[in-house]
Amino acid sequence: MSPFELSEPQTLQDAVAMLDASDTGIRPIAGGTAVMLMMKTGIFQPDRLISLRGIESRYSEVSVDDAGDLHIGAMTPLRRLEKSEEAAQAAPVIRRALRRLSNVRVRNVATLGGHLAHGDPHLDLPPVLIALGARALIVGASGERVIEIEDLFRGYLETALAPDELIAEVVVPAQGTRRATYMKHTTRSADDWPALGIAVSLELNGDEVGSARVAIGAATDTPRRLKSVEAALAGKALADETMQAAGDAAAAEAEVHSDARGSAAYKRELIRVFTRRAVRQIMEMGTGGAV
Amino acid sequence: MAGGSTTTVGHSYPRMEGRAKVTGRAEYIYNMRLPSMLHAKVHRSPISHGRILSIDTSEASAMPGVHHVITGEDVKKVLPEPYYGPAFHDQPILALDKVRHFGEPVAVVLATDPHIAETAAQRIVVDYEELPAVFDEVEALTSDVIVHEELKPAGTFADLKHLAGKRDTNIALDYHLQHGDADKAFADAEHVFEHTFRTQQTMHTPFEPMVALADVRNDHATVYSSTQGPSFVRFELARLLGWPESNVRIKTAHLGGGFGAKVYVKVEALAMALSLIAHRPVRVALTMEEQFYTITKHPSTFRIQSAVDKDGKVIGRKCEVWWNGGAYADIGPRVTQKSGFTAAGPYDIDNVAIDSYALYTNRPPAGALRGFGIPQLVWAYESHTDIIARELGIDPIAFRKQNILRNGRPQAVGTIVKDGEFEAVLDGVAERMNWNRPFDKGSGTKLRGRGVGLGFKASISPTTSSAIVSVNADGSCIVYCSTVDMGQGSDTAMAQIASEVLDIPIEKIRVVNPDTDVTPYDMSTLGSRSTFHMGHAVRLAAGDARDKLHAMAEEVGMPEGSNAPLPELFIRKFGMRAGAIVGSANYIPEFSPPNYDTGQSTNATPFWMIGATGAEVEVDTETGQLTILRLVNVCDIGTPINPIVVETQISGAAVMQLGFTLTENMVIENGQLTNPSLADYKIPGFFDMPDTMENGYIDAVQENGPFGAKGAGESGTFGVSPAIANAIDDAVGVRISEMPITAEAVFRALREKQGKPLEEN
Amino acid sequence: MGGQKKTIGFTLNGRRVAADIGVHQNLTEVLQEEFGLFGARESCGQGLCGCCTVLVNGIAVTSCLSLAAFADGADITTIEGIADGETLSAEQDAFIETGALQCGYCTPGFILMTKQLLDENPDPDDDAIMHYLSGNLCRCGAYPEILKAVKLAAQKRKAG
Numbered sequence A: 001m002s003p004f005e006l007s008e009p010q011t012l013q014d015a016v017a018m019l020d021a022s023d024t025g026i027r028p029i030a031g032g033t034a035v036m037l038m039m040k041t042g043i044f045q046p047d048r049l050i051s052l053r054g055i056e057s058r059y060s061e062v063s064v065d066d067a068g069d070l071h072i073g074a075m076t077p078l079r080r081l082e083k084s085e086e087a088a089q090a091a092p093v094i095r096r097a098l099r100r101l102s103n104v105r106v107r108n109v110a111t112l113g114g115h116l117a118h119g120d121p122h123l124d125l126p127p128v129l130i131a132l133g134a135r136a137l138i139v140g141a142s143g144e145r146v147i148e149i150e151d152l153f154r155g156y157l158e159t160a161l162a163p164d165e166l167i168a169e170v171v172v173p174a175q176g177t178r179r180a181t182y183m184k185h186t187t188r189s190a191d192d193w194p195a196l197g198i199a200v201s202l203e204l205n206g207d208e209v210g211s212a213r214v215a216i217g218a219a220t221d222t223p224r225r226l227k228s229v230e231a232a233l234a235g236k237a238l239a240d241e242t243m244q245a246a247g248d249a250a251a252a253e254a255e256v257h258s259d260a261r262g263s264a265a266y267k268r269e270l271i272r273v274f275t276r277r278a279v280r281q282i283m284e285m286g287t288g289g290a291v
Numbered sequence B: 001m002a003g004g005s006t007t008t009v010g011h012s013y014p015r016m017e018g019r020a021k022v023t024g025r026a027e028y029i030y031n032m033r034l035p036s037m038l039h040a041k042v043h044r045s046p047i048s049h050g051r052i053l054s055i056d057t058s059e060a061s062a063m064p065g066v067h068h069v070i071t072g073e074d075v076k077k078v079l080p081e082p083y084y085g086p087a088f089h090d091q092p093i094l095a096l097d098k099v100r101h102f103g104e105p106v107a108v109v110l111a112t113d114p115h116i117a118e119t120a121a122q123r124i125v126v127d128y129e130e131l132p133a134v135f136d137e138v139e140a141l142t143s144d145v146i147v148h149e150e151l152k153p154a155g156t157f158a159d160l161k162h163l164a165g166k167r168d169t170n171i172a173l174d175y176h177l178q179h180g181d182a183d184k185a186f187a188d189a190e191h192v193f194e195h196t197f198r199t200q201q202t203m204h205t206p207f208e209p210m211v212a213l214a215d216v217r218n219d220h221a222t223v224y225s226s227t228q229g230p231s232f233v234r235f236e237l238a239r240l241l242g243w244p245e246s247n248v249r250i251k252t253a254h255l256g257g258g259f260g261a262k263v264y265v266k267v268e269a270l271a272m273a274l275s276l277i278a279h280r281p282v283r284v285a286l287t288m289e290e291q292f293y294t295i296t297k298h299p300s301t302f303r304i305q306s307a308v309d310k311d312g313k314v315i316g317r318k319c320e321v322w323w324n325g326g327a328y329a330d331i332g333p334r335v336t337q338k339s340g341f342t343a344a345g346p347y348d349i350d351n352v353a354i355d356s357y358a359l360y361t362n363r364p365p366a367g368a369l370r371g372f373g374i375p376q377l378v379w380a381y382e383s384h385t386d387i388i389a390r391e392l393g394i395d396p397i398a399f400r401k402q403n404i405l406r407n408g409r410p411q412a413v414g415t416i417v418k419d420g421e422f423e424a425v426l427d428g429v430a431e432r433m434n435w436n437r438p439f440d441k442g443s444g445t446k447l448r449g450r451g452v453g454l455g456f457k458a459s460i461s462p463t464t465s466s467a468i469v470s471v472n473a474d475g476s477c478i479v480y481c482s483t484v485d486m487g488q489g490s491d492t493a494m495a496q497i498a499s500e501v502l503d504i505p506i507e508k509i510r511v512v513n514p515d516t517d518v519t520p521y522d523m524s525t526l527g528s529r530s531t532f533h534m535g536h537a538v539r540l541a542a543g544d545a546r547d548k549l550h551a552m553a554e555e556v557g558m559p560e561g562s563n564a565p566l567p568e569l570f571i572r573k574f575g576m577r578a579g580a581i582v583g584s585a586n587y588i589p590e591f592s593p594p595n596y597d598t599g600q601s602t603n604a605t606p607f608w609m610i611g612a613t614g615a616e617v618e619v620d621t622e623t624g625q626l627t628i629l630r631l632v633n634v635c636d637i638g639t640p641i642n643p644i645v646v647e648t649q650i651s652g653a654a655v656m657q658l659g660f661t662l663t664e665n666m667v668i669e670n671g672q673l674t675n676p677s678l679a680d681y682k683i684p685g686f687f688d689m690p691d692t693m694e695n696g697y698i699d700a701v702q703e704n705g706p707f708g709a710k711g712a713g714e715s716g717t718f719g720v721s722p723a724i725a726n727a728i729d730d731a732v733g734v735r736i737s738e739m740p741i742t743a744e745a746v747f748r749a750l751r752e753k754q755g756k757p758l759e760e761n
Numbered sequence C: 001m002g003g004q005k006k007t008i009g010f011t012l013n014g015r016r017v018a019a020d021i022g023v024h025q026n027l028t029e030v031l032q033e034e035f036g037l038f039g040a041r042e043s044c045g046q047g048l049c050g051c052c053t054v055l056v057n058g059i060a061v062t063s064c065l066s067l068a069a070f071a072d073g074a075d076i077t078t079i080e081g082i083a084d085g086e087t088l089s090a091e092q093d094a095f096i097e098t099g100a101l102q103c104g105y106c107t108p109g110f111i112l113m114t115k116q117l118l119d120e121n122p123d124p125d126d127d128a129i130m131h132y133l134s135g136n137l138c139r140c141g142a143y144p145e146i147l148k149a150v151k152l153a154a155q156k157r158k159a160g
C-alpha cells in the first residue's frame, strides 16, 4: 500500500469540514474494510483519509423513535445491527440478511454508512433497505438533506453523495404489518458476494397482496426497485400464478450483463426463480405477527 | 521389522509440531527477516505474449529509499545463462527479450521499505510489441504462435533424459504407449464409444505464499526458502552459479502448504540473483496474487475411445491427452509421461494406445499439483466409463468390477500389478454407500443421484532418499532428512519410524528441518513419495544405528537382550555421557526404464496409489445448483504409519479436489488473468462442504513398503470429480464434460436436454 | 516518501506497548515488524481467509484490513496471548487432539474465532459453528476436523 495521510476528527462536523468537494483524493474511512481492499489492490490510492472512528458515539447507535421508525447511526458496525433487538423487532429481515453477509470479522468492523457509501452493486443490504423504504440522512458542508436509499446508487462505485458529504444516519420507516424477505444467491462458491439479491416486502390483506416493494441487487448495474414486479403483485391473490407472474416480470425488467458470476441469460433465469421463491417465502411465513 | 517394546508405528500420534502451530509460534520462512536485508517487489508483464522493446526504470530508481532496480539484462551480467527448469532450461530469472505469460516477472525493485519497493515497482515503464498468443492446448498443437523459439533440455532427471522438444512447434514432449493392438480391438468391437473431456486451469493457493531469502556473499550462497525440494534447489542454484553444491545452502522450515506449488525452483533463483547483484540479503516474498502467475495446474483435453465386446468387456482403449503446460515447462513433461501411462484407467484392457502431449501456451506455467495429472485423467476415464455402463444398461459398479485391474495382471505400461487393491477400494465405496439398496431419487425440482469414480497413480521412479539417524548419549535421537513437512505430517511419521526401529519413545525424537548443509539428499517432497522412500531411508538409517548400538553393547559386555537404558551404554563405552551413534542410509527402489517406442516397462513403479470416491448429489432443476449430500472417499494406502494423519490427508485431498471440481477456475480474458485473488478465485469454505463426508482406507499391506505403508497424500483427489459428474447424470440425465461443474453449466445442460437451450447471453 | 508517522500505544496480550508506525501500515505488519508476533499472518490479504485474525477490544478483526493507527488505545489479543503460560487454552488443546490442523497456517485464526464463538455461544450447533467460522478458509481442507475441534473445545470449557 502506498503511503497516505490520516486525520482523526472527533465530530461529524469536523470530518465534513476536512473533506473537499473538488478533491477525490481525500476520502472518509469508517470500518475501512472496503477502503483497505481498494487500496491494497491499487484501485484507489488516496492522499488523505478522514477517519470517522472518533466521531460522536450517537452515530453508532440503533434506536426506535415514537413513530416506530428505526434509526441506525451510519457508524453502526453491521454486527451490532445484526445483534440489535430493536432492529430485529422493527425489521427482522435485516438480521436474517446480515447473517450471510460477508463474515463475522468483517461485520464486526464494517459500518452501515460505509456499506452504503461504497456503491458496490454486489452488496446485500441495499436491496433490503430499498424494499423497506429506508432513507439516509446526509450531512454536507452546506447542511443536511435526506435521500431515499433507492436514489443513492448511480453506477459502479458511484453514489449520489458529493465528495464532501457524509451519511449520518439511516432511517427505516415503521413497517406496520408488512413482511419482508431477502434471498441471497451466490454462484461461484457458497460464501461469496451475492450474484443476485432479491428483497421483497409485502403488505398483506388476508391472502391478498396490498402493496409491494421489490428490489434487486448484485445482478444489475446498481441496486434498484423492480416496479413491474410490484405492479404484478399489488392487489393480487397470493397464489402460484401471482408468484409466477412476479418472477416473469422480474426477469423481463431487470437489465443484467454477463460477468464472472454467470451469463446474463442464466442470471435472468435466477431472477425469475428467486423472485418467485421470495414471494412464496413470505406467504409461508403465515399470518402470525409482523415479520 | 519392528524393534523392541515400543510400538509407535500404526498409532495416531498427534503431530509433533502441534503445540507450535496452535500457539502461533511455528517456524515458517515467511516469518524470517535477515539483518540489513532488502525487500524485493516484482514488476510483472501486463500482457500474455510480447517482445520487450524497452524498460524505463528511471522514475523508479529516482524514488527515495530505492536501492536497485534490476532487469533481466542486469541478471545476465552476473549469470550469463540465467535460465532454469527441471525438464527444460527454458525459464529466465527475469524476462529476456520476450514475455510469454501474463504476470511474468520483468523487473524488480529493491528497497528497505517494502511499501516503497511496491510503489516504485508500479513506476517502471515497459514498452512491448504485443504478439498473438495461444491459450488452448489443442490449438497450441498446430498454432502458428510459437511460444519458444529454442529449447534447452535440462537432462537432470533419469526419467526425463530423452527430452528434446520439437523445434518450431509448441510440443515440449510427446509420449506414446502401445499395449497389444488397439486398432484391431476397435475393428473387432461390438460397441465403440468416444468422448472428449476438459479441465480448467487452477492453482494450489498455499496459504503461506512462496518466499525465499537469499544471502550471497563471497563464494557462498545461503537461501532460506519455503521449498518442497531443498536438494533440487541446491542443485539448480549451484548450476546457475557454476559453484560446487557445497557452496550453496538451502534451508527450510515448516511450510504453510505446498501441494506441489513449491517443488523445483520458484522464487529462489530470483532471490539468489538479486542478492548477488545487491551484495545484501534479499527477501522475495510473493503475495497470494503473485502465486497465480508462478505455478498452476495443467488444463487438459482428453479424447478417449473404448472398444467393448458384446459381454461388456472393454477390449481396447485409445487415449489422446493434451496437457496445457503454460509458458514454461516446469515439470509438465513428467506429468505428461508419468500420468500418461495410466490414462486408460484402472482396468484390465488388453489393447491400449496412448498419445500424450505436453504443450507450451501463453498461460502462466503449470507444474505439479496434488495428483500430478491424475485427477485430470480420472475425470475423463471415469466419466467415460460411466457413460458406457449407462448406455449398455449395466450397473456402473458391476461394469467396473467386470473390467477391473487385479493383482497379477499387467497394467497398460506392461508392469504386473502387485499390492494394488483396486476392487477392494471400489467395494469399500459401494458398501459405505449402500449401493445395492434402493436410493431416494428425490422429486419435483429437487432430484438426486449418485455416482462413483476410481483412479490410480504410479509412484515417481526411480528416485532416491537419504537419511541420517543420530542417537545421543542421553538416549534421545535426531533424524536428519530433507523431507519437508508442509502439513502432511511427515516429521511425525519419520519420528514414529525411528522410534519403532530404535525402541526410543517418540517424545525423545526430533526431526530436523531440512537444511542441505545438514540433512542429506532427497529427490523432493512430492508425489506422495516420502512415506515410502524416506520412510525406508529413515527405517534403514535407524536400523544401521540400532546395529551399531548392539555392537557397542556387545563390546562393553552388556548381555544381549539386556534392558539396560541407553545412557548406561554410552557411559560404559565413553566413560561419561558423551559420543553419538550415527546411522545412515540411501534408499532407491528398483525400476526398469520404459522402452521409448512402446512405453512398456516391466517395473514402472514401486507401488500403486488407489483412491475411489462415491458421491450423492441433489440438483435443483430450476437453477442447476448442486448440493453434495454425501461424499465417501476410500483409498488403498497400504498400512498407515499414523492413521489419523492419513485420514486427514484423504479428507483434505478430497476437499481440495472438490474445489477444483466445482468452483476454482483461472479465467483469462483478453490476455489477462481476471481473478488472481481469493476474492474471485473461489476455494472451498465451510459451506461448500458436503453435508456428510466419510473417509477411510481398506485393510492392506504394501509388501515392499516401510511397515507396509505407501503414499497417501493424493489418493483422496482421484475419484472426486467424475463421481460428482456421474451422480449428476444419475440425478437428471445430463452429462458435464468440462470442469468446473458450475450450476450454470448444469442448468444449460438441463435446458439443452429439454430442447429449450438457453441463449448465450 | 515514507508518509505520515504516528506513535500508538496499546495493550498487547496484557502488556502496555508503544510503537512508531506509518499510518499506511496495517495491523498485521506492525505486529510482525514491531513486536515479532507472527501468529497473525497475511495470506489472502483481502479479508477472506482469516489467517490474520486478532482480537481488538475483545472483538475479532481482520488485521490485514485494519490500519495499525486504529489500534491506538486498544486492547489487543493475538494467538500468542491466549495460553496461560505453558497451559494451552481449551481451544488450542482441542485443535491438537482432533487433528484439526495440517500446515497450521490458518490455525491461529480458527482458534481465535472459536474462542470468540464460545464466549458468545457456549453450546453452538453445527450451523452456528459454520456461520461463525465461514470467514476462515483452510486450504488443507481440515474443515471436518475443525468442526470436531470446536465441539470438543466447548466440552472442555464446560468441564472447566
Ligand SMILES: Cc1cc2nc3c(=O)[nH]c(=O)nc-3n(C[C@H](O)[C@H](O)[C@H](O)COP(=O)(O)OP(=O)(O)OC[C@H]3O[C@@H](n4cnc5c(N)ncnc54)[C@H](O)[C@@H]3O)c2cc1C
Pocket: A027, A028, A029, A030, A031, A032, A033, A034, A035, A036, A037, A052, A074, A075, A100, A101, A102, A103, A106, A109, A110, A111, A112, A113, A114, A115, A116, A117, A118, A122, A123, A124, A125, A161, A165, A166, A167, A168, A192, A193, A194, C046, C047, C048
Ligand atoms: C472479505 C469481504 C467479504 C465481503 N462480503 C460481502 C458480502 O457477502 N455481502 C456484502 O454485502 N458485502 C460484503 N462485503 C463488503 C462489506 O459489506 C463492505 O466492505 C463494508 O460494508 C464497508 O463498510 P466499511 O465501514 O468498512 O466501509 P469503508 O471501507 O470504511 O468505506 C467504504 C466507502 O464508503 C465511504 N464511507 C464510509 N463511511 C461513510 C459515511 N458515513 N458517509 C459517506 N461515505 C462513507 C468511504 O470513503 C469508502 O468510499 C465484504 C467485504 C469483505 C472485505
Ligand code: FES
Pocket: C041, C042, C043, C044, C045, C046, C047, C048, C049, C050, C051, C052, C053, C062, C063, C064, C065
Ligand atoms: S490475510 Fe487477512 S483475511 Fe486473509
Ligand code: FES
Pocket: B207, B256, B257, B487, C100, C101, C102, C103, C104, C105, C106, C107, C137, C138, C139, C140, C141, C142
Ligand atoms: S491447516 Fe493448512 S491451511 Fe488450514
